[in-house]
Amino acid sequence: MASTLRSAIRCTNGSRASFTTSTRVASASRRCLSSRALSQPCRTPNPNLRNAIKLQPSNFNFPTRQLSTVASDPKAVALEIPVFQFKDILPHGELPPTKTLKVNIDGQPFVFDNVFLRDACTCNTCVDPSTQQKLFTTSDIPIDIYPRRARVSDGRLKIEWSHRLTKSAIPENLKSDYHWSFYSGEFLKNSATPIASVKSNMSDFRRIYWDKKIMEKEVFWIEYEDYMKNEVALAKALRHLSFYGLIFIRNVPDGREVDQVPGLAERIGNLKRTFYGDTWTVKSIPKSKNIAYTSLDLGLHMDLLYFESPPGLQFLHCVENTVTGGESYFADAMRAAFMIQATSPTVFDTLTRFPVNFHYHNDAKHYRFSRPIVVMKNPSENYHPQLGIDHINWAPPFQAPFTMDNTGAMVSKSTHWRKFLKGMGQLNDQFENPANQYEYLLKEGDCVVFFNRRVLHARRGFDAQSGKRRLTGGYVDIDAFESACRVLAERHPDEGRQDTTGFEYLTEHAKDFGYTQWS
Known part of the structure; x- marks a missing residue:
């Protein structure tokens, strides 16, 4: 007999032992x-x-x-x-x-x-x-x-x-x-394997990229009572939010006397306190310290990018809205970035490296942080590294002057500057294309919830003399959202497999993420 065995050996004593397990x-x-x-x-x-x-x-x-x-x-x-x-x-x-x-x-x-x-x-x-x-x-x-x-x-x-x-x-x-x-x-x-590790730890959520046509078909509404009291309905809402980055809650109680945002937010996680407070009110005021508190047209942007850790989720509850104008509109920034990644990879690579300065310097406060427009996932968090966009940074109203590029060269001497500008222009063209924007006029009792690091939000200008417009907002960190998703996925695993109210995580093909929807 050969001294080296080349096959698996079953050692027994004449009978088979047995057990039940989920893997081999x-x-x-x-x-x-x-x-x-x-x-x-x-x-x-x-x-x-x-x-x-x-x-x-x-x-x-x-x-x-x-x-x-x-x-x-x-x-x-x-x-x-x-x-x-x-x-x-x-x-x-x-x-x-x-x-x-x-x-x-x-x-x-x-x-x-x-x-x-x-x-x-x-x-x-x-x-x-x-x-x-x-x-x-x-x-x-x-x-x-x-x-x-x-x-x-x-x-x-x-x-x-x-x-x-x-x-x-x-x-x-x-x-x-x-x-x-x-x-x-x-x-x-x-x-x-990396795939099994990512899926088992739920460290990467399936995303579906969208434009106006897709969102008009897939827009998700949930009743306030279901959101607050029905865990299965909440699981379905958060699952949709993880896919698209945008949902709406209707029939939220009057917020003029009692702020409703804390209760809405805390169904997912703790409110993130900023220098605006736990929550904040958006309305037109004279000599505002923030463009949001005016009646001017407020272009597509993300909030608080001058923070080291900007919030992941934003809630906006419409308390009053009787003005002429003031429509809200949204755009999927990740879809735009993916299109550039697919068509101009070298330009896209520059967008992942070139630093943009963001700041808030007003009202005895001076916040500042630099970050690239596109941030990729860590390979350990995503098994499609070439497709793993983690988040986007876009906030023109809070953009500070450029200083240096990613190599440390001053912008005026940078060999990457022009390529960066090309990519930034391509992104902006995608954002501003009406075919990529979903527009909705918030009504009293509506609340919109969206990913602050993925979905750009904006507001048309309005006539401040024509009525009242008042929104209440708040933030929740993305960690709290992902924690809530994991907990609900553990509680409702069967719903996820049946593609109803549970959660789905990564599958083995990029098309299942919606990565190819743009084509």
């Missing part, structure tokens, strides 16, 4: 196993398996279910740990030192670093069961740690580690001198 897992290290290391006679392998080998007994007593388990439930998927590539199994079933553990998931091999696996342990010694917070630092793990034993039972991969932590918030409660960690098949599967 098999693991082994990079080394090879000598046939003399096994003592348990193995069941004759399935003749349909390629390179199947039947092992003979040896003198070493290897523990039953040490390396494999077979699921009897046809709906469950088997976990197996093939033992090939271990050079030797040491006495008492101990595995030789390795830096990694190879795991087969649904028949596909994946390699996991030992320190990564030890760091991911969620037992009560490693993660406090009450606070759900980690009790050690990654650097407390010895760099040469390896599995002494690896088993599959009860639907989980179990590893006995060779080393203790160098330090922990509470002493390790060990029945022996070694720590055991347990990993579900679902965790291993979600940790195996």
